[in-house]
């Protein structure tokens with residue numbers, strides 16, 4: 001088994017955790033990542049600590065990435081895209097393109113782990129919310145990057161700290177109109193944690209949190225939720241906003257909402273609106289799934305039950321998960337890979 005070669009495709013948090021676990025067991029492991037850097041989406045996220053750590057797991061992902069780069073026995077190749085996979089008698093042959101040099105290479109693997117992740121929902125598909133047209137309508141991903149790179153929240157239109165911010169939950173998830181009925185599982189937690197960061201840094205800023213349901217995720221979630229509920233400048237509104245307009249005279253965004261309890265239409269002004277986007281299946285690898293007979297489940301993510309022998313799925317490729325669950329899943333998958341290779345002899 002120790003001479004077996006495992007290829008992990010995708011260097012996000014799941015691919016990194018799985019590759020590291022396998023290498024620690026003495027296996028030869030190659031991690032292939034198509035982007036110039038490993039880390040996946042989580043490499044762009046911010047620390048969500050206020051006066052204390054709020055357990056968002058982003059630094060755990062950062063630490064695992066750094067230790068893979070500095071200490072681990074995993075061989076990792078970046079700028080390499082896996083675009084083909086063929087089964088042969090001894091395992092699989094992966095077809096890999098070097099995206100910088102433009103050359104192709106075939107690599108043999110006794111087992112393959114696909115940790116190819118998700119695609120963030122493209123908020124432009126919800127045209128009525130104005131993303132891409134109104135500069136101060138941003139996504140949760142934009143806010144993650146803003147807090148990571150700039151350390152505070154600023155309106156893209158004029159660089160000022162907003163006085164009144166709305167978060168709209170379930171953008172691209174739990175939405176019949178776009179055929180996504182599933183919950184993305186991470187967006188309530190990331191939105192509440194980032195809203196806490198905004199409040200902690202800007203005591204004058206008010207937060208309005210528009211939601212249908214709150215999905216708990218991660219450690220100390222109840223504590224975060226209670227802190228938001230007890231905050232006098234944090235307002236929870238159970239309603240789905242239907243449309244956002246830019247109001248030039250008042251220099252603000254007007255949001256139209258159907259208030260479910262009163263059954264009335266509300267129109268409220270905000271300085272900035274954050275769309276809490278969820279996760280979609282990563283469609284760019286559909287060709288790979290077709291080549292090896294992997295099927296998509298009802299939500300469009302890859303169904304792990306359809307995996308042929310020697311092919312494994314780790315992290316969000318098989319469905320939405322937060323970082324902690326992606327890492328736990330990846331470690332569990334590493335155990336399954338070892339069991340499979342032991343059986344092969």
Ligand SMILES: Cc1cc2nc3c(=O)[nH]c(=O)nc-3n(C[C@H](O)[C@H](O)[C@H](O)COP(=O)(O)OP(=O)(O)OC[C@H]3O[C@@H](n4cnc5c(N)ncnc54)[C@H](O)[C@@H]3O)c2cc1C
Pocket residue numbers: 009010011012013014015032033034035038039040041042045056057058080081082083115116117118119120140141144186190218277278279285314315316317321322323324326
């Ligand atoms: C806006 C937003 C904020 C979030 N914030 C948090 C948070 O604060 N805390 C938290 O716990 N969770 C958060 N999450 C969830 C978190 O993003 C995921 O749990 C985590 O990123 C999943 O990692 P992954 O490795 O499965 O996928 P990814 O991060 O998508 O990694 C997959 C990797 O595979 C590579 N790849 C894909 N196809 C190929 C191919 N064919 N060949 C080579 N490489 C390939 C990709 O380039 C990518 O690097 C958030 C999610 C969103 C949408």
Ligand code: SF4
Pocket residue numbers: 046047048049050052053054055056057058059060
């Ligand atoms: S878990 Fe999140 S909030 Fe806590 S220190 Fe790490 S990055 Fe910051």
Ligand code: SF4
Pocket residue numbers: 169170171173174182183184185186187188189213214215276278
């Ligand atoms: S985690 Fe929250 S915001 Fe995200 S889809 Fe589920 S209920 Fe909606």
